[in-house]
Amino acid sequence: MPDDGEWTCTDQAGATICVGGERAAGVAAAPGDPAFICGARRGAPSDLLGARICVDPSPDLPDGARADWRCRIVSDPSPRRICDREPGPWKLGAGCGALHPCAQGSDCVAGRCTLSRRTPDCWFDGDCPNQHCRFGSCGATLP
Amino acid sequence: MNRVVAKLLVGVAVGAVSGCRRPPAPSQEPATACLQIDAPAAPVGFDAPFSIGARVTCPGRGRGRIAWRQVAGVSLHALVIADDGFSLTGRTATLAEARPGPLPWGVIPLSPRTRGEATLEALWNDGLGHELRREIPIAAAPRARGLPNTAVGTRLYLGGEGWHLISGPPGSAATLDLAPRPASLLPDATGDYRLADAQGRELVLRAARYDETPLDCGRSGCHAAITDAAAGSPMTTVLARGLGPVAGSSSPAFGPGYPGCALACHATGEPGLADGGYTHVASEMGVAADHAVRWEDLPRPLRRLGGVGCLACHGPAALPPEAERARVLRADVCAVCHDAPPRYGHVAAWQETGMAHADRDPRTRSDRACARCHTTSGFLASIGARADRRSPDDGDPIGITCAACHAVHARETSGPPSALLRAPAAPSLLAAITGDPRSLVDTRSSVCLPCHTPDPDAPLPSASAAALWLGRGGLDPASGQPLIGAAVHVRAVGGCVACHRAGPEGLARGAGHGFAAPPTTCTPCHAQPLPPSDLAAGARRLWETWRQVAGASPVESAPARASDLRGDRSAPAHASDLRLDRGTPLGRAAWDVLLVIEDPGAAAHNAPYARALLAAAEPAIMQAAARIGVSRK
Numbered sequence: 001m002p003d004d005g006e007w008t009c010t011d012q013a014g015a016t017i018c019v020g021g022e023r024a025a026g027v028a029a030a031p032g033d034p035a036f037i038c039g040a041r042r043g044a045p046s047d048l049l050g051a052r053i054c055v056d057p058s059p060d061l062p063d064g065a066r067a068d069w070r071c072r073i074v075s076d077p078s079p080r081r082i083c084d085r086e087p088g089p090w091k092l093g094a095g096c097g098a099l100h101p102c103a104q105g106s107d108c109v110a111g112r113c114t115l116s117r118r119t120p121d122c123w124f125d126g127d128c129p130n131q132h133c134r135f136g137s138c139g140a141t142l143p
Numbered sequence: 144m145n146r147v148v149a150k151l152l153v154g155v156a157v158g159a160v161s162g163c164r165r166p167p168a169p170s171q172e173p174a175t176a177c178l179q180i181d182a183p184a185a186p187v188g189f190d191a192p193f194s195i196g197a198r199v200t201c202p203g204r205g206r207g208r209i210a211w212r213q214v215a216g217v218s219l220h221a222l223v224i225a226d227d228g229f230s231l232t233g234r235t236a237t238l239a240e241a242r243p244g245p246l247p248w249g250v251i252p253l254s255p256r257t258r259g260e261a262t263l264e265a266l267w268n269d270g271l272g273h274e275l276r277r278e279i280p281i282a283a284a285p286r287a288r289g290l291p292n293t294a295v296g297t298r299l300y301l302g303g304e305g306w307h308l309i310s311g312p313p314g315s316a317a318t319l320d321l322a323p324r325p326a327s328l329l330p331d332a333t334g335d336y337r338l339a340d341a342q343g344r345e346l347v348l349r350a351a352r353y354d355e356t357p358l359d360c361g362r363s364g365c366h367a368a369i370t371d372a373a374a375g376s377p378m379t380t381v382l383a384r385g386l387g388p389v390a391g392s393s394s395p396a397f398g399p400g401y402p403g404c405a406l407a408c409h410a411t412g413e414p415g416l417a418d419g420g421y422t423h424v425a426s427e428m429g430v431a432a433d434h435a436v437r438w439e440d441l442p443r444p445l446r447r448l449g450g451v452g453c454l455a456c457h458g459p460a461a462l463p464p465e466a467e468r469a470r471v472l473r474a475d476v477c478a479v480c481h482d483a484p485p486r487y488g489h490v491a492a493w494q495e496t497g498m499a500h501a502d503r504d505p506r507t508r509s510d511r512a513c514a515r516c517h518t519t520s521g522f523l524a525s526i527g528a529r530a531d532r533r534s535p536d537d538g539d540p541i542g543i544t545c546a547a548c549h550a551v552h553a554r555e556t557s558g559p560p561s562a563l564l565r566a567p568a569a570p571s572l573l574a575a576i577t578g579d580p581r582s583l584v585d586t587r588s589s590v591c592l593p594c595h596t597p598d599p600d601a602p603l604p605s606a607s608a609a610a611l612w613l614g615r616g617g618l619d620p621a622s623g624q625p626l627i628g629a630a631v632h633v634r635a636v637g638g639c640v641a642c643h644r645a646g647p648e649g650l651a652r653g654a655g656h657g658f659a660a661p662p663t664t665c666t667p668c669h670a671q672p673l674p675p676s677d678l679a680a681g682a683r684r685l686w687e688t689w690r691q692v693a694g695a696s697p698v699e700s701a702p703a704r705a706s707d708l709r710g711d712r713s714a715p716a717h718a719s720d721l722r723l724d725r726g727t728p729l730g731r732a733a734w735d736v737l738l739v740i741e742d743p744g745a746a747a748h749n750a751p752y753a754r755a756l757l758a759a760a761e762p763a764i765m766q767a768a769a770r771i772g773v774s775r776k
Binding site: 001003004005006022023024025026027028029030031048077078 | 333351352354355357358359360361362366369370373374379380382383384438439441443444446447449450451452453454455
């Protein structure tokens with residue numbers, strides 16, 4: 001989690017994306033997790049999901065081999081991240097090339113799928129007028 | 144039975160005791176873990192058997208013997224020591240012994256003092272000249288706030304008769320334990336438990352683990368302001384501050400050994416129970432809960448449970464049913480930590496005060512004018528601290544509780560510790576004084592002033608101690624102008640609590656919540672005992688004369704029902720239905736006399752001013768009496 005507050009998180013091709021940011025009530029301050037890059041969610045979302053988006057492009061994995069795991073985050077009853085071994089060529093950190101494209105929103109750099117560092121601003125496509133939301137950022141234009 | 148092995152000399156694991164006792168004297172033995180004591184870590188029940196076993200773990204060490212004695216808490220029963228002290232059995236106190244008196248309906252609040260907590264001391268002598276002394280806590284029941292939302296894994300005891308469980312949440316196999324009495328329930332799954340008593344009165348308990356309860360209280364539209372303030376509250380930050388390193392030392396700020404047993408009150412949850420509280424989650428994570436780790440280095444789940452956060456007082460799960468929400472105002476909520484004498488005696492001392500019983504007369508709870516100063520909810524509403532005027536339970540008095548004086552959600556300000564005392568606006572009668580930046584009124588007295596100062600617009604003056612102390616409140620009978628006197632004791636450091644700070648003996652902390660002011664309070668400044676005061680008697684005489692005058696003279700004295708004022712002190716004068724007409728000299732004179740009568744400590748608070756009030760009132764009353772032939776008694 002980005003900090004001690006209230007977050008809803010998901011795994012997207014090996015990155016952890018979180019929305020929320022409501023401060024944990026009645027909890028003393030502590031620094032957030034520096035692995036996360038955070039930004040304000042686009043617009044002024046009136047839903048209960050929250051107003052901040054954070055992305056950890058390289059979350060911890062059981063053995064560090066990013067392309068070998070598929071993780072999911074369950075929120076109920078309390079947040080837990082569960083990882084199952086499931087190799088996939090399109091994930092962040094996986095090898096890439098003309099025959100092995102990366103997930104949309106990530107880039108193939110030096111033969112590896114990577115995520116360019118940018119301030120995240122969306123949780124889903126609805127936050128991005130005429131664009132897709134990928135890895136927490138509005139980017140690819142809708143066809 | 145849930146048991147824990149306490150490795151003596153290594154440090155007793157966080158046990159079932161909530162009020163930390165002073166650490167025992169250092170052992171003569173160098174630190175080697177040679178004795179293990181196996182004792183119950185979780186509460187064992189009221190009037191229930193328990194056993195403790197011990198064994199020497201180092202080969203070649205002498206076994207010796209262990210001597211036992213109870214050093215704290217309610218008396219344990221049937222203690223049997225066998226096997227040279229390596230086996231001890233006993234029985235916990237009954238609920239009636241631990242918590243004498245009638246039981247409230249619903250969830251029975253239990254504090255460290257009333258939950259059947261006891262501490263046994265083991266003194267091991269290995270027969271080779273080495274001794275080791277350790278303390279073993281035993282408890283009958285978990286602490287309980289008396290609120291209907293509670294933690295799973297935490298047994299609740301129920302006041303009332305004929306309880307039966309109507310329904311429980313999915314997955315629950317919990318049943319009501321009807322014997323021994325009182326009935327109890329151990330919630331085992333998240334959700335609502337509907338119960339009803341013999342009369343069909345329902346109680347809905349809401350249970351969840353602490354760590355599974357969202358901490359989103361500060362969402363916009365909910366409690367954003369409180370959440371902002373609470374972030375800086377010393378309650379919130381107590382564990383973070385305590386774990387903070389001391390410069391040049393590896394010790395935590397609150398001293399070596401911290402947090403240790405302080406976790407019971409510096410974190411959320413009941414140690415020893417599977418409630419999703421701090422020590423339980425630490426155990427699940429394989430982290431030693433009682434070891435000093437920097438706050439920043441604690442795992443996120445533990446930080447969310449560290450400190451006295453929302454759930455520590457309001458309980459886990461969900462918001463309780465609306466009718467039950469004001470129960471959080473009860474002192475029972477604070478008592479789970481502040482009622483652990485002899486170390487923490489705040490609640491025990493407070494229970495001896497008149498404030499603890501301020502609302503025992505039903506009228507004080509139903510009449511809005513009375514509720515302003517006789518009920519916690521009424522007082523908080525009157526100072527704008529809380530909109531809801533409802534008392535926790537219409538049929539159950541709770542007194543003026545902790546929350547009336549202490550703003551528990553408030554941010555601690557810079558400067559000396561303020562104990563989170565509220566600082567409400569000064570009563571109108573005193574606004575000119577307390578609003579003056581040169582005011583000498585100690586801020587620690589601010590919260591006392593609203594209820595110990597008469598309302599100038601009220602029909603009768605009430606509780607006038609603060610007004611007299613500050614030399615205000617009187618009216619010149621002839622002109623109606625304010626009578627202003629010197630405030631002879633206003634420089635006392637602390638204001639009211641400079642003198643009103645005594646309570647039961649033997650309490651390390653909190654005795655001042657007895658708010659007594661024995662005569663010895665005066666001796667530091669008044670070396671000679673003060674002569675007996677005739678102020679009260681003088682005021683009474685004048686009042687009796689005024690009553691005769693008022694009753695016989697309907698023209699000049701507006702009050703026609705002077706007999707409503709009882710002379711037998713069975714109720715304070717201000718509880719009368721009488722209305723004084725302060726438009727007349729006689730009405731103003733009565734106001735002055737009642738100001739003195741309404742302050743039983745007038746002679747100590749400000750004798751010169753009290754005398755001045757009576758002196759001003761006397762001519763008006765006596766002239767009226769002379770006109771109608773009433774003589775002064």
